[in-house]
Amino acid sequence: MNARAIKALFIISLSAFLTLPVAAKPETFKVDPVHSMIFFKIQHAGVGYTYGMFFNPEGQFVVDQETPENSSVTVQVKADSVNTGNTNRDNHVKGPDFLNARQFRVISFKSTSVTKTGEKTYEAKGQLSLHGVEKDIVVALEETGRAEIRGKTAMGYEGKFRIKRSDFGMTNMLAGVGDDITFQVSLEGAIQ
Amino acid sequence: MITGQEILWAYVLPAALVLVSCLGVAFTPRLKTGRWISNVVIAVIPAAAFALGFWQLHGWPGWVPADTTQWVMHFALLCIVIGLLRESHWMRWLCLMVLAVVFPWFLLKPIIQYDWTTPVAIAWITVYAMVILLHIGLLEHMARHLNAFRLSMILTMIAGATTVVLSLSGSLSLAKTSGILAAILLAAFLVSYWLPNKGFLLPLIPLFVVVMCGMWLSGFYYAKFNVINTILLSGSVLLAWLGMWIKLETRPAWQKFMVHACLAGAPLALAFVLALMQFMQNEANSY
Structure with a gap:
C-alpha cells in the first residue's frame, strides 16, 4: 500500500467518523416573557366564553430530543397580571371571590414527567399551583417551531389543559361563572 | 349570587339556632340571664352557629387554612372560650390580648x-391589636350599660351595613361571611325584645369584633374596600359608644333610641352611599 492509498483511507475513515450520529445534549431554554402567552377561557352564565390572559410568564424548559423523558418544563406567572379586557372584572377576578391575588401571588406549573406522543407532540404531567392549592394535571404539548433569533436558538411550544376551578378552592359564583377553565399556553424560549 | 340552599343552611339555620337557644334562656327560669348557664348559651351558640354558616358557605377550612381570610372561622370558635371566661377577668383579658395580636397577624x-x-x-x-381591644372595650362597656335591645340593634346595623358595603365593593365571598353574623345578630335583636337585660349580650x-375586624381588614387588604369605608364602618362603634353619653334623660325612650341609632347609623349610611356611588360608577363599565 503506497502513501497515497494510506492517505485516502485515513480521510475516508475520518469523514465516516465525523458523520456518525452524536447523542444530542439536552438543551435548556429560558422562557421569553414578551413572546410567551397564557390564555384562558371560561363560560359566562352558561352562555358565551370569556377570554382572559396572564402576562409575562417566566420559567424554563429543558428539551431532550433523544430522550424526551428527560425533558421538563417550569412556568410561573403573577396572578395579578390577569387581564380580561374589563378593569372592573379584572379587579373582581383578582379579589377574594376568585384568584385572591394578594394572597396567592404566583400561579406555577412544574412538570414531573414528559412523554412523547407523536412526531412533535408531548404530554407533560406535573403540579399546577393555583389559589394556594397544588394539583396534578396533564398538559398536551406541541412543538411549534425552532429558529435562530438574534444569534440564539429559540424554540416554541404550545400547551393546552383544562381544570375545574372548584378543585382549586375557587367555589364562588359557580352558578354564574363556569367551573371549567381551559388554558392555552404558548411558550417561546431562548437557549441558555 | 346566593342560592336558596345557602340562604337556608348558612343564614336561616344559624339564626334559628340562636333564636331558639336565646328564647330558651329568656323563658326558662333556671336559665335566667346572668347565670353561668346563660353565659354558656350566649357564648357557645352564636359562635357555633357562625361556624356552621361558614362551613355551609365555604366548606370546613383545614387547620392552617390556605386562604388566610378563613382564619376568621377558627378565631370565631376561639371566642367561645373567651366568652366562657366571664368570671375570670384577668385570664379573659389575657386571652383577648393574645387574640388581638395573633388574629391580624394570621389574617x-x-x-x-x-x-x-x-x-x-x-x-x-400593634395598631390593629389596639383597635381590636378598643372595640371590645367600648362594646363591652355598652353591653354593661345599655339594654340588649338597643345594643343588638346597633350591632345588627353595623354587621348589615358591612355586608352590603362588601357586596357592593366586589367581594361576594366576604359579604356572605359577614352576612352570617348579621343574621345571627338579627336573631339576637329579636330575642332582646323579650330579654332586654343589660349584660345579656x-x-x-368578642365574636362580633373578631368577625367584623376580620371582614374590614380582609376587605381592605384583599378586596377593593376603600380606606374611607373601612374607617366609617369601624368608626361606627366609637360613635355608638359616644351616643351613650348624650344626656337625654327628659326625653321619651323612643327618642333616646332614635338619637342613638342615628348617631351609630350615620357613618354606616355614609359608607353605604359611597359604596353605592362607586358601584354605580363601575356599572358604566359593567361585565
Whole structure:
C-alpha cells in the first residue's frame, strides 16, 4: 500500500467518523416573557366564553430530543397580571371571590414527567399551583417551531389543559361563572 | 349570587339556632340571664352557629387554612372560650390580648410576608391589636350599660351595613361571611325584645369584633374596600359608644333610641352611599 492509498483511507475513515450520529445534549431554554402567552377561557352564565390572559410568564424548559423523558418544563406567572379586557372584572377576578391575588401571588406549573406522543407532540404531567392549592394535571404539548433569533436558538411550544376551578378552592359564583377553565399556553424560549 | 340552599343552611339555620337557644334562656327560669348557664348559651351558640354558616358557605377550612381570610372561622370558635371566661377577668383579658395580636397577624400573613418590612409589620399589627381591644372595650362597656335591645340593634346595623358595603365593593365571598353574623345578630335583636337585660349580650362581643375586624381588614387588604369605608364602618362603634353619653334623660325612650341609632347609623349610611356611588360608577363599565 503506497502513501497515497494510506492517505485516502485515513480521510475516508475520518469523514465516516465525523458523520456518525452524536447523542444530542439536552438543551435548556429560558422562557421569553414578551413572546410567551397564557390564555384562558371560561363560560359566562352558561352562555358565551370569556377570554382572559396572564402576562409575562417566566420559567424554563429543558428539551431532550433523544430522550424526551428527560425533558421538563417550569412556568410561573403573577396572578395579578390577569387581564380580561374589563378593569372592573379584572379587579373582581383578582379579589377574594376568585384568584385572591394578594394572597396567592404566583400561579406555577412544574412538570414531573414528559412523554412523547407523536412526531412533535408531548404530554407533560406535573403540579399546577393555583389559589394556594397544588394539583396534578396533564398538559398536551406541541412543538411549534425552532429558529435562530438574534444569534440564539429559540424554540416554541404550545400547551393546552383544562381544570375545574372548584378543585382549586375557587367555589364562588359557580352558578354564574363556569367551573371549567381551559388554558392555552404558548411558550417561546431562548437557549441558555 | 346566593342560592336558596345557602340562604337556608348558612343564614336561616344559624339564626334559628340562636333564636331558639336565646328564647330558651329568656323563658326558662333556671336559665335566667346572668347565670353561668346563660353565659354558656350566649357564648357557645352564636359562635357555633357562625361556624356552621361558614362551613355551609365555604366548606370546613383545614387547620392552617390556605386562604388566610378563613382564619376568621377558627378565631370565631376561639371566642367561645373567651366568652366562657366571664368570671375570670384577668385570664379573659389575657386571652383577648393574645387574640388581638395573633388574629391580624394570621389574617395578614401574605401582606406581612411580601409587602411589609418587619418594623412596618410590627407597627401595623400593634395598631390593629389596639383597635381590636378598643372595640371590645367600648362594646363591652355598652353591653354593661345599655339594654340588649338597643345594643343588638346597633350591632345588627353595623354587621348589615358591612355586608352590603362588601357586596357592593366586589367581594361576594366576604359579604356572605359577614352576612352570617348579621343574621345571627338579627336573631339576637329579636330575642332582646323579650330579654332586654343589660349584660345579656356580653359573651357575644368578642365574636362580633373578631368577625367584623376580620371582614374590614380582609376587605381592605384583599378586596377593593376603600380606606374611607373601612374607617366609617369601624368608626361606627366609637360613635355608638359616644351616643351613650348624650344626656337625654327628659326625653321619651323612643327618642333616646332614635338619637342613638342615628348617631351609630350615620357613618354606616355614609359608607353605604359611597359604596353605592362607586358601584354605580363601575356599572358604566359593567361585565
